[in-house]
Amino acid sequence: MSPARVRRTRWLAGSVVGVAVLCAGAAAVATARDDGPAPAAASAPRTPSTGSADAGFAREMAVHHQQAVEMSFVVRDRTKDEDVRRLAYDIANTQANQRGMLLGWLDLWELPKTTPAGQEPMAWMSGHPGGHAGGHGGHGGGEAGFEAHDGALMPGMATRTELKALGAAEGVKAEVLFLQLMTDHHKGGVTMAEGCAELCAVPAEKRLAQGMVEAQRSELDLMADMLAARGAAPRP
Incomplete structure (x- = not known):
């Protein structure tokens, strides 16, 4: 087994443990009561509905994050630049852990982890100015009318063609493409997180989004x- 594969195996093992711990913590946070006495009616935990912003954000951001993790793993094998590899590690570690929290909430709420068939991307954001935001040329910025295409399911997500190009690139070319794709990805993610920070009802999820x-x-x-x-430079 190559050194790179060994490092990846060790990192994945650590991530699985970390995600499991965070999921448990997320469940505890979501069900915890505020300090001090409260009326019985107010202390009962509220479960979001399938069509709520809370559930929609959890489902779709989990998918969004998964692609960021995948791209980070790809570039770590395509470059020896320590700054890019460090950034990729940080993104993969952070977003894998957050994804575990989001899926943990869906488990806690006993809600499906997949978006209902026929529902448009980010339909849960219909009450937010960035709802259905696409990007300049589909790259994730703020234009309306985003349509899923070539594997890009939400604003900012890379297409299958772009992911294939990243996997084939090496050195500086791989670094630049990764940074451009991840910039688009983050722009789309920020739009989604801003939507949850405004529209979600579960305090812990709103804090995570912010x-x-x-x-x-x-x-x-x-x-x-x-x-x-x-x-x-970032893509226009």
């Missing part, structure tokens, strides 16, 4: 600097 907004905006700034250092 944390995603802040962290991914910071990474967008970092990736813009990393692209500039390589004589490139």
